[in-house]
Amino acid sequence: MRYVLEGLLIAAAAAGGWLLATPHGEMPVMAPHGAAETAAARTFGFCHSGGGIDCVVDGDTFWMDGTKIRVADIDAPETHPPRCAEEERLGNAATQRLRALLNAGPVTLVTADRDTDQYGRALRIVTRDGKSLGAQLVSEGLARRWTGRRQPWC
Structure with missing residues (x-):
């Protein structure tokens, strides 16, 4: 996977994490225990099976x-x-909305507190312009903030 990192990584004393500061003075993004990588804009479809x-x-x-x-800062309904x-x-609506958000332009992937989950998925907080796409899904009622464990949707 090849990404272009835009901005500077500056060590932050708070929470032992990193701050992503951009050269244009945008709002910094906390990247706990990891780095941030910006992915170029691309077109996302739906995965119907497999990778x-x-x-x-x-x-x-x-x-x-x-x-x-795996979007690290949320839990979305199962599909x-x-x-x-x-x-x-809700799961179908969240899936469609995540696709729309990803297709809206370049995103920055910020490594979460762990690099991967128990299933081998890369754990990343997905942001655009310093704002979490996961938080956007939460604000629209299509996901919950990740609290460390799943909760039922039924």
């Missing part, structure tokens, strides 16, 4: 350049399989 190049699996998982990425009709409705 992919640039496609969205569900509301908190997508493939980019052959790497499976494979949903546990009830409401989870299916």
Whole structure:
């Protein structure tokens, strides 16, 4: 996976993390325990099965350049399989919205507190212009903030 890093990484004393500061003075992004990489704009489709190049699996998982990425700061409703009709409705809406957000322009991937999860997915906070796409999904009622464990949607 090849990314172009835009900006400077500056060590931050708070929380042992990093601050991503851009040369244009935009709002810094906290990147706990990791670095940030900016990915060029691309077109995402939907993953119907297996891996992919640039496609969205569900509301908190997508493939980019052959790497499976889990949006680290949220938990979205399940779609494979949903546990009830409401989870299916919300999960499908979250999947479509994540695709739209990813297709809206370049994103910055910030390494979370761990590089990968128990399933081998890269854990990343996905941002654009210093704002979390996960937080956007939460504000729209399509996901919850990640608290360290899943909670039921039914």
